[in-house]
Amino acid sequence: MRIFQNSGVYASYLPRLNRLANQEIEFRKRLQVFLDDSYGACHILKPPIELAPDVFFTNGDDEKLQKYWAAENGLPSSTSMEEILLSQIEHHRTEVFYNMDPMRYGSEFLRKLPGSVRKSIMWRAAPSGNVDFGAYDLIVCNFPIILESYRKHGWHAEYFAPAHDPAMDNYAANGNRSVDVLFVGGYSRHHRKRAEILEAVSELGKEFRVVYHLDRSRLTRLAESPIGWLPPLREHKRPKSIRAVSQQAIFGRDLYSAISQAKIVLNGAVDMAGPDRGNMRCWEALGCGAAMVSDAGNYPQGMVDGETMLTYDSARAAVSIIRDLLADRRHLQSVAAKGHSMIRTLYNKDAQWQQFNRLVEIA
Incomplete structure (x- = not known):
């Protein structure tokens, strides 16, 4: 064939x-x-x-x-x-x-x-x-x-x-994870639910090491440029707490490397498929050995809340779940290990x- x-x-x-x-x-x-x-x-x-x-x-x-x-x-x-x-x-x-x-x-x-x-x-x-x-x-x-x-x-x-990309396994093996919470993805005010979650979790940057690698929308880039003071652009500027933890967008092996340095990967859908979930970040986060905290919904087989991942139903819940995970290292490592084992086995x-x-x- x-x-x-x-x-x-x-x-x-x-x-x-x-x-x-x-x-x-x-x-x-x-x-x-x-x-x-x-x-x-x-x-x-x-x-x-x-x-x-x-x-x-x-x-x-x-x-x-x-x-x-x-x-x-x-x-x-x-x-x-x-x-x-x-x-x-x-x-x-x-x-x-x-x-x-x-x-x-x-x-x-x-x-x-x-x-x-x-x-x-x-x-x-x-x-x-x-x-x-x-x-x-x-x-x-x-x-x-x-x-x-x-x-x-x-x-x-x-x-x-x-x-599962087998190349991820070497990254998953990393046990020295200095980043507490990582988010990698797009940022736009139009994705209101995701923007709300990102803003709430970014406040944890005052206590923990939180890193966002954001691929900003064109309007957001303009809003944060020298002409961003113009009224039509102001609403597209990211909140100060998000900007404080943000770094440039990353792709490919740089993405794998970033996840391998993170204890927790924050994930969030952009409301394109109703309650269905299963964006690429699920495979990447679990594949590279991080504990995934994602929004509640209907996930693919094997992605089970409380076992191979954890889910939130509000910004407040997301913050609470992340705090609890970071306070319980054994639970965090268990969720991460089960998630990685599941993804490399079930989705090889x-x-x-x-x-x-x-x-x-x-x-």
């Missing part, structure tokens, strides 16, 4: 990738730098991670990466990103196209695929407005409510979860790959 997995990267991650790969001007070498950095590794299937010979992986929105491939394969410099991706699929003689960037490469793109492609599968774990995904044979993600919304359109949708890469093969059969 010849599988082609197309992924993508956040714009805010590209500067890091360009810095890490600044000496590499070949497709395969830049791709290897990306894979070695473990960005989004929980979503990358096992064969692409291992660069298996019959599998092709790329980031169809990484212009440098794609242009390298185009040049190496004799395509004109004016070739569009869509044309490059189609050429890669044709060159690879792809049988199963697994796309994790369907907002960029949607149904119209699928209608241009070469005849070798027998099955098309896409991952989408966020609301998508009125975008048409009907040309795909199967849509997958790990949020039941979002899957049901796809089925209401008459589309075939099935549950599929991220997997072999199990993910086997499940993907089953999904291909029913697509």
Whole structure:
């Protein structure tokens, strides 16, 4: 089975990738730098991670990466990103196209695929407005409510979860964790519930070592710039207590390293899937051996409140749970250990790959 997995990267991650790969001007070498950095590794299937010979992986929105491939394969410099991706699929003689960037490469793109492609599968774990995904044979993600919304359109949708990245285990083994509470993620006033939690927990920075690595929204960056005094921007400025514990956004192995230094990882959904939970930070926090404190909701199998993680239902509860955990080191270490054991066992890469093969059969 010849599988082609197309992924993508956040714009805010590209500067890091360009810095890490600044000496590499070949497709395969830049791709290897990306894979070695473990960005989004929980979503990358096992064969692409291992660069298996019959599998092709790329980031169809990484212009440098794609242009390298185009040049190496004799395509004109004016070739569009869509044309490059189609050429890669044709060159690879792809049988199963697994796309994790369907907002960029949607149904119209699928209608241009070469005849070798027998099955098309896409991952989408966020609301998508009125975008048409009907040309795909199967849509997958790990949020039941979002899957049901796809089925209401008459589309075939099935549950599929991220997997534990084995590279995390070395980070999980770290027993010297100097950061008491860590949060890594986006910050926007529009995510009111998350903003409320972050502000409440940031106050603990007066007593404990609290670190936030925030990927700020464009408006927040403007609000905290020299022009931030303008009235339309003031409301987007982060509270003083949050700014006091905040550092720059981090990605890839820097993210793993930061979690390995933390006793507790604070997590919070952004209300995109109702009560369903299971964002990437769950896999990363548990995978790198921290005790996860997250908002209450319907979690994937194995993520059990009071056993492999702890949940809160309000800002006050989040602060109280964190205080109690930091005061009871034995309980903290037990929750962290059980969480790590669960995620690396139940959600290992072999199990993910086997499940993907089953999904291909029913697509």
